[in-house]
Amino acid sequence: MxxxxxxxxxxxxxxxxxxxxxxxxxxxxxxxxxxxxxxxxxxxxxxxxxxxxxxxxxxxxxxxxxxxxxxxxxxxxxxxxxxxxxxxxxxxxxxxxGRFPLSDVTQLPTYGTDSPMVTRAFQKLLDSEAKIKGxxxxxxxxxxxxxxxxxxxxATAPYSISTVKKVLKEPADFNGVPLRAGSALHTIMLEKLGATPVTMPGSQAFEAASRGTIEGLVIAISDWPSYSLQQLLRHSIVDVSIGHWxxxxxxxxxxxxxxxxxxxxxxxxxxxxxxxxxxxxxxARVGTVRDESIAKDGGEFTSINDLSPAMKAHVETAAAETWKAWIEKTEANGHPARATAKLYAELIQAEGGKLPAGVAEYLAQ
The missing domain is CATH 3.40.190.170 (Bacterial extracellular solute-binding protein, family 7)
Structure with missing residues (x-):
């Protein structure tokens, strides 16, 4: 028992x-x-x-x-x-x-930002107790x-403008050029530059660039190997971030x-x-991809600071106008874009990033 x-x-x-x-x-x-x-x-x-x-x-x-x-x-x-x-x-x-109307705020153009800076700023945005609406x-x-x-x-490395054959040296060189945009915010930037945005995911970009449907892309250089784009892209404008994804x-x-x-x-x-x-x-992959592109494929990476004064001013104006256009369009759809952009701007500047000229004054209005 x-x-x-x-x-x-x-x-x-x-x-x-x-x-x-x-x-x-x-x-x-x-x-x-x-x-x-x-x-x-x-x-x-x-x-x-x-x-x-x-x-x-x-x-x-x-x-x-x-x-x-x-x-x-x-x-x-x-x-x-x-x-x-x-x-x-x-x-x-x-x-x-339409389901995450504010989440692409990190794709707003900035200067001097890198992946760790944006990652910290975006996590702080998620953790922030600051009120953006009510x-x-x-x-x-x-x-x-x-x-x-x-x-x-x-966060991805900074998004850059990269092309297959066409070299973008002067503002007029953008006119009507079909360039891949990965998001609505990239579309705004390309429109401000005078290019023709073609929206598509990165997975479709290789075929589109191979066929000449697009002449280039807005994409992070470190993301080229994900889509075999290092085989195609030869000319890039760097040192201005078309945002970070x-x-x-x-x-x-x-x-x-x-x-x-x-x-x-x-x-x-x-x-x-x-x-x-x-x-x-x-x-880290940015440097690796750039070095391999230069050594193996004759890739060219031109700093915005080495472009003509007219071209540099054109890109910088488009970057500032992109902030304004995204905020006003998103606000018109009923979302608190200005408060979100202002909070993100404060967080990314605290990390050491810089805003395009005129943006800080616009946000302060």
Whole structure:
């Protein structure tokens, strides 16, 4: 009788331990629409998932999907809220038309900015308690109602204007030239320059440039290898940032709420750390790609400071006008773009970045 009781107690204890462990375990589906060569995959998604699995002693595990195997670029939010995936790495907000109206603020043109600076500034924007509309912070307005928790990615390196054959030396050289724009904000900048924007994701740019559908792109130089563009692009204007592409590592509220407090703390800590490591990768690759392009393909990288005074003034004016146009267009659609731009401007200047001439005065009005 006593032996039977001991066996029953032992079995109950084992079952209790197993139940406790299973309650703390989490099997999450993590998905990206990007391919493995992209720095937001090989240098962000995978290191993040590896670190969480290791840091949780295997209690949190990921099933990983790549290159749109489960959900494509621009469909990440729907996949998260429907429960198709647990984590989007990344959720590319600018491809979700109209749903994240303020998130492309980091694509506003700046000077002297790099990936780590923008990553820190964007995470601070997400964390900020400053109100941009009524009692709403940036996070309240842009994220809170969407059923997700988010963190900044490592921002891309500065976006530059790069072409296949045409050399852009004077303002008139932009006239009517078809250039790829990756977002609505890039479209504004190209229109201000006098070019013809052609909106498309980076994955379509190689074919379009090969066929001559576009003459060049607005894109980060460090992103060329992700789309094999180093085989095509030869002429780039640098030292003026056509913004930096930022977006989100996102987990659904449902998946988040199933995590323990310790797992949530690990998730938050790891997301912040990996974003900064990823930003350093973006920045380091700029030099590597430039050196290889110069050595192997005869690539040319011309500083805006080495252009003619007329060309430099043309680009600088377009950069300033892009801030104004984005703010006024977004405000006309009912969103607090001015307050968001002003807050971001303060954060990026605190990191050491500079605004185009006239922007600070415009924001102060």
């Amino acid at each position: 006593f032996a039977h009781a001991r066996k029953l107690l032992a079995a109950t204890a084992v079952a209790t331990v197993a139940l406790t462990l299973s309650a703390h375990a989490a099997d999450l589906i993590i998905s990206t629409g990007l391919g493995k060569p992209h720095l937001w995959v090989g240098a962000h998604m995978d290191p993040f998932a590896d670190a969480i699995e290791k840091g949780s002693n295997g209690d949190v595990k990921f099933t990983r999907f790549y290159a749109g195997e489960l959900t494509s670029v621009g469909r990440e939010l729907d996949a998260l809220t429907s429960g198709t995936i647990s984590v989007a790495a990344p959720l590319l907000a600018p491809y979700h038309e 009692d709403q912070t940036f996070h309240d307005y842009e994220i809170a109602s969407k059923g997700i928790h988010v963190w900044a990615l490592g 930022e977006s989100y590592l996102a987990i659904s509220d449902q998946a988040w709420n199933d995590l323990t407090d310790d797992q949530k703390a690990l998730f938050d800590k790891t997301a912040r750390e990996v974003a900064l490591t990823n930003a350093q990768e973006w920045e």
